[in-house]
Amino acid sequence: APDVQPGPEPTVHTQEAYAPEDDFTSKWTRADARQLARLSDPAAPSRENSMPASLTMPEVPKDFPDMSNEQVWVWDTWPLTDEDGNQYSVNGQEIIFSLVADRSLGFDERHHYAKIGYFFRPAGVPTDERPENGGWTYGGLVFDEGVTGQIFEDQSFSHQTQWSGSARIMKGGEIKLFFTDVAFYRDAAGADVKPYDPRIALSVGKVHATPNGVKLTGFDKVTDLLQADGTYYQTGEQNPYFNFRDPFTFEDPAHPGETYMVFEGNSAMQRESATCDAEDLGYREGDPYAETVEAVNASSATLQIGNIGLAKAKNDELTEWEFLPPILSANCVTDQTERPQFVFKDGKAYLFTISHRSTFADGIDGPEGVYAFVGDGIRSDFQPLNNGSGLALGNPTNLNYPGGQPFAPNVDQHPGHFQAYSHYVMPGGLVQSFIDTIGTSDNFVRGGTLAPTVKIDLDGDTSAVDYSYGSDGLGGWADIPANIDVNPGGKV
């Protein structure tokens, strides 16, 4: 176990499972999240990583190859999966979906212009026999212009964008694409006329794969599945900066035949009057490092109230869903618990979510990366992995110095501070992510393409980066391999 600095003890979590419908929400507490700082070396000098190597993504080199041959910016990416998270190739083609944007935009403008595109490449080729950039062919956009805007009653939006989700392969080559359909209502100066409107949505299409390439048809209609309800999941009326997005569907091994979805939300409090309680803080009795509820509520930490939502499908077509209470809250811990997903291993449910350094609450600090929680079921008293900190794979980061911004990294920061984000955990512990910024203030490059795939090993309530994978822990660029082939012979 890594050395820890003095600080509070993490919250005791039992990992005990509750029924998915139960009204129990696990807390990622301040006591837990303060373990991140306890894992950080206070003596780490300028530009060096202060976090344990076992929880740090190996440094990504600056001279990365571009997977789209500079056709589009690429960030959040997801494979074609079944209900168990297996990744499929179809007729010998691997297929992935990515948020893409026009290269004429600055990389930080991408969120308001994001569209879902797709890529394909031949399956079953060893990494070292592929082109360095992963060997993907950009297939274009999934939706025709105008399709994803149709669900909004108010058509006066200024920007209409498609945000992250997940894609399920069904019988006969049908693809159910779950995504976040978003409308922004802004004036010419960029100010909100009214809060943006993110909705969890479904569109259905078909994949046509031959040895010559992949075409998608359908995706000409969108079904609005879920809008934040204000009871479990914060709405735009409660907070114009609310988060509600990133659906990931799966089957719970404990409840075969049902389909569930996890997604990013916020606790449904009014932004100005939000408060946290003793359970959100999670300190043990008599902990000398404990904070008081009053002190935390008097700080700005109450602005960071992320949660991970759960919903259950009401029909086999997966077009009707009902909200269940959130499975995890991060009140006064972080505001963004993005792209949540489940991995089931050794009878345990592992919940992963990505979070930014900048979205942690006042008094909490931790790297950009993917965080993990383990329990006995999909609703559990989740134990944050690795000394209670939750960190599974962070960028090389020096918590002794500020981070700056991806467009202006801090002079003392490790060049890898913003190297990767939007990590997605794949079968076998492989993890893919996109490159944001590599370098420090005097010399940095923006990404817009996928990072090298890395590997983490999960073991109970710990995990570690596998440095024997690839080259010192870095695998192929943009490597998202299928582990199951549908018609692997390439039969049409």
Ligand code: FRU
């Ligand atoms: C019922 C149930 C509960 C158990 C949980 C485990 O839905 O089997 O009895 O606590 O699910 O997943």
Ligand code: FRU
């Ligand atoms: C993560 C993310 C997602 C969102 C998308 C928008 O990188 O913030 O939560 O769907 O990017 O671009």
Ligand code: FRU
């Ligand atoms: C796709 C499919 C999926 C299922 C998988 C395994 O062809 O039928 O519906 O998840 O294959 O049977």
